[in-house]
Amino acid sequence: MGDNDVQELRESVAALRREVEQLRQELAQVRPEPARPKPLPVSPPQPPAPKAPAPKAPALAAAPAPAKSVSTEQFVGERLLHYVGVTLLALGAAFFLVWRAAHTTPLERVLTAAGAGAALLAASAWTRKRPPYDKISNALAGGGWAILYLTVYGARAFEATRVLTDPGLELQLLAAVACGAIGHALVLGSRAFRVFCFGLSYFVLLICGRDVAGPQTYLVLHAACSALAVWSGYSDILLVSALGFCADYLPLYIRALSVGPTELGGPVFREAFATLSCAYLTQALVPLIPRARAKFLTPAEEPLWDASLCFNALSFMVLACALGSYHFPVASFSRSAALSLYLALPALAYAILLPRRMSAGYAAPILGLLLLAAAILRLPSPMGKMLAWIAVSSLWVWIGLFLEHPAWRVSGLVMAMATYGFYFHIARHSADERRSAAMALFVFSALSYLASRYYRVWLKGEVPEWEKDAREYWLYAGTAALLLALRGVLEPPAFALSLIAVAVIAAHAAALFSRLHLWAQASALSVAAGAYALMVDYGPNLPVAGPLTPRLVVCAGLVAGMAYLLFADVVPRELSGRWTLWSADQHRAALAWSMTAVYAFAVYQEFPPRVRLPIWALSATAAYLLGRSQKQDALKAQAAVFALAAGAEGLASYAAAPGALLGGPSLPERGLYWGSALVLLGNVLLARSGTPGPADRRISWTFSGLALAMMAVYLAREFEAYQITLAWSLTGFAYLIGGMLLDAAELRLPALGLLGLCVLKAVVLDTSKLPLPQRVASLVVLGLVLVLASAMYVRAGGHDKKDPSSGAA
Numbered sequence: 001m002g003d004n005d006v007q008e009l010r011e012s013v014a015a016l017r018r019e020v021e022q023l024r025q026e027l028a029q030v031r032p033e034p035a036r037p038k039p040l041p042v043s044p045p046q047p048p049a050p051k052a053p054a055p056k057a058p059a060l061a062a063a064p065a066p067a068k069s070v071s072t073e074q075f076v077g078e079r080l081l082h083y084v085g086v087t088l089l090a091l092g093a094a095f096f097l098v099w100r101a102a103h104t105t106p107l108e109r110v111l112t113a114a115g116a117g118a119a120l121l122a123a124s125a126w127t128r129k130r131p132p133y134d135k136i137s138n139a140l141a142g143g144g145w146a147i148l149y150l151t152v153y154g155a156r157a158f159e160a161t162r163v164l165t166d167p168g169l170e171l172q173l174l175a176a177v178a179c180g181a182i183g184h185a186l187v188l189g190s191r192a193f194r195v196f197c198f199g200l201s202y203f204v205l206l207i208c209g210r211d212v213a214g215p216q217t218y219l220v221l222h223a224a225c226s227a228l229a230v231w232s233g234y235s236d237i238l239l240v241s242a243l244g245f246c247a248d249y250l251p252l253y254i255r256a257l258s259v260g261p262t263e264l265g266g267p268v269f270r271e272a273f274a275t276l277s278c279a280y281l282t283q284a285l286v287p288l289i290p291r292a293r294a295k296f297l298t299p300a301e302e303p304l305w306d307a308s309l310c311f312n313a314l315s316f317m318v319l320a321c322a323l324g325s326y327h328f329p330v331a332s333f334s335r336s337a338a339l340s341l342y343l344a345l346p347a348l349a350y351a352i353l354l355p356r357r358m359s360a361g362y363a364a365p366i367l368g369l370l371l372l373a374a375a376i377l378r379l380p381s382p383m384g385k386m387l388a389w390i391a392v393s394s395l396w397v398w399i400g401l402f403l404e405h406p407a408w409r410v411s412g413l414v415m416a417m418a419t420y421g422f423y424f425h426i427a428r429h430s431a432d433e434r435r436s437a438a439m440a441l442f443v444f445s446a447l448s449y450l451a452s453r454y455y456r457v458w459l460k461g462e463v464p465e466w467e468k469d470a471r472e473y474w475l476y477a478g479t480a481a482l483l484l485a486l487r488g489v490l491e492p493p494a495f496a497l498s499l500i501a502v503a504v505i506a507a508h509a510a511a512l513f514s515r516l517h518l519w520a521q522a523s524a525l526s527v528a529a530g531a532y533a534l535m536v537d538y539g540p541n542l543p544v545a546g547p548l549t550p551r552l553v554v555c556a557g558l559v560a561g562m563a564y565l566l567f568a569d570v571v572p573r574e575l576s577g578r579w580t581l582w583s584a585d586q587h588r589a590a591l592a593w594s595m596t597a598v599y600a601f602a603v604y605q606e607f608p609p610r611v612r613l614p615i616w617a618l619s620a621t622a623a624y625l626l627g628r629s630q631k632q633d634a635l636k637a638q639a640a641v642f643a644l645a646a647g648a649e650g651l652a653s654y655a656a657a658p659g660a661l662l663g664g665p666s667l668p669e670r671g672l673y674w675g676s677a678l679v680l681l682g683n684v685l686l687a688r689s690g691t692p693g694p695a696d697r698r699i700s701w702t703f704s705g706l707a708l709a710m711m712a713v714y715l716a717r718e719f720e721a722y723q724i725t726l727a728w729s730l731t732g733f734a735y736l737i738g739g740m741l742l743d744a745a746e747l748r749l750p751a752l753g754l755l756g757l758c759v760l761k762a763v764v765l766d767t768s769k770l771p772l773p774q775r776v777a778s779l780v781v782l783g784l785v786l787v788l789a790s791a792m793y794v795r796a797g798g799h800d801k802k803d804p805s806s807g808a809a
Contacts (some may be wrong), residue, residue: 336375438488700709
């Protein structure tokens with residue numbers, strides 16, 4: 001390599017180094033390398049951006065969330081102990097009054113106690129402005145107001161401190177103290193202090209008794225507390241007021257439950273019930289006030305408001321029911337309905353105005369429905385019971401649909417589910433009560449179908465997952481009620497026909513309304529009708545029209561209805577194909593077998609054995625033709641069953657049955673026998689026609705074998721010993737000729753079997769039992785038949801080998 005080449009190579013390396021350095025600088029501008037100490041030339045000096053969040057870090061660390069969590073120890077030490085201490089101070093003041101009773105006048109004692117209360121209120125105001133003692137200020141204020149309450153009460157109640165004699169004046173002073181305590185609680189805004197003051201007001205009225213505070217006082221205080229709760233937006237006042245009113249109402253309630261028989265339903269009851277109902281409505285109607293909803297529907301206040309509404313409804317129902325049941329031992333549906341309205345009407349407002357998440361919207365309609373259900377159970381008339389039960393449950397469901405509120409729908413649904421048990425409870429007493437209850441079930445069925453229809457119309461939006469199935473429940477409820485009603489008014493044979501009629505109607509309704517569950521009901525009912533017909537008690541089964549008996553009429557109607565459902569196929573396959581429990585093909589197979597069972601049951605029960613034989617044979621032909629036309633293997637299998645029945649019937653009635661029972665066959669009976677055998681034989685030709693499948697080939701073997709067996713059995717029964725061999729030989733030969741001509745292995749192989757049986761009989765029996773002339777005739781005829789049969793096989797060139805079914809046999 002020359003000097004020029006070396007120089008050029010050095011220049012190229014230097015150029016590459018410059019390009020690499022330039023690329024490195026450009027890359028450093030996009031993403032600075034941490035290893036380089038020099039800052040990028042394009043970046044200005046570091047701004048104070050990192051310093052900005054630094055002062056905020058302590059603020060974030062001092063977030064108030066951890067301060068909200070109070071440990072158990074902290075709660076006891078900071079919040080509970082001073083309330084307990086104040087209570088002890090109030091008791092100490094009371095004992096101080098007792099101690100000073102022997103040394104002071106009543107007025108001095110009252111003033112001393114009032115001064116103690118005022119001192120505690122002053123201490124509360126002083127500590128409130130001086131942390132950390134402000135934590136006990138509310139407790140001091142509560143103790144001061146408690147002492148003032150007790151002082152006013154003791155100024156008349158206790159002999160040692162009695163300075164008042166007028167109950168009205170005492171009540172006014174108590175009201176003044178209550179207003180002061182409640183106003184103080186509202187100003188401070190402490191929930192614990194507020195609950196204490198309101199509860200203390202009710203407690204003082206409770207211990208004062210009726211001589212100072214009567215029912216009107218309780219109602220006034222209850223209404224005032226409710227108004228203050230709405231004005232201030234504190235829902236805990238409502239809950240404390242509801243609890244306090246129940247405590248104050250308890251003496252009046254106990255007195256109303258302890259009157260004599262002559263005072264039942266009198267002024268005592270009216271006073272107690274009026275007080276209770278007014279107090280209930282005072283809080284139950286609060287949701288109608290827009291300001292109340294605006295104040296209480298917040299995350300902090302809604303749970304307590306919900307609890308107060310639920311407690312208000314529950315306490316009213318329990319107290320009112322107990323009061324009414326004591327004063328009115330005989331239940332009245334009108335009184336129960338009026339009582340239920342107290343719960344149902346506010347519940348309607350709750351469903352419209354309150355959020356769905358509130359429990360009060362669920363408790364009120366359920367409690368109202370329980371009241372009505374309890375009253376219905378005590379109605380005297382069975383028909384009235386059922387109609388009232390159905391009307392009330394349906395009414396609750398329809399209200400739930402109109403309001404789109406699940407509580408009404410669910411409670412009505414649960415009550416409707418109990419209708420069936422209620423029906424059985426009534427129906428077991430007598431036939432008249434069963435029919436009366438059944439007539440009411442027709443109404444329930446219609447209402448259930450209507451609810452099923454409009455459930456889908458109204459509930460098109462977001463529906464709870466569990467209620468999607470409830471929409472279909474009404475469809476099943478209507479059918480169940482309809483069937484129970486029909487069973488209640490119809491005898492068993494007529495009820496069996498009604499089952500298939502309902503199935504046909506349900507199938508058409510399923511196709512009309514595109515209701516999958518209607519098709520499922522029609523499918524189940526059609527099969528159930530067949531099973532029920534096999535268990536019906538038809539009684540004496542006397543003819544109803546000529547030779548027709550109830551069993552024949554019922555079974556004919558069932559078979560006709562099943563055949564219609566099977567062959568008309570009124571439900572589209574795209575609808576029935578959506579059902580997953582069983583397919584349309586499985587339904588058709590079950591329906592076909594059920595129809596066959598009913599038909600066979602009627603034939604077996606209503607016809608003598610020798611008449612049943614041709615019926616089975618013709619039934620085999622009919623079933624096979626239907627199976628071929630409908631491409632139903634189930635019908636073809638039934639044809640084989642009918643053929644087996646014909647063969648068994650022929651064996652039982654002509655060969656195995658004693659002559660003393662059936663007697664010798666007459667000429668018409670012989671014709672029926674041979675006609676039946678020929679019908680089965682003709683079915684072989686039907687099975688081989690067209691394009692037979694595997695099922696057709698199997699059935700043709702059944703037809704052929706049974707027909708030959710029937711012929712052989714008849715010949716064995718009617719002829720002598722040597723004649724049997726001759727007759728069997730000729731019959732087998734004729735069968736063999738037919739098999740050769742038709743190239744039918746199902747004819748040839750049974751014929752060879754019969755000829756083999758002839759050979760066995762001739763060798764074993766004829767050669768030893770028959771006289772010589774008969775023995776010769778039997779052997780000669782049999783031999784000729786076998787020779788001719790062999791000749792035909794030779795001439796045919798082994799047709800049996802060409803027939804695939806022969807080799808399979």
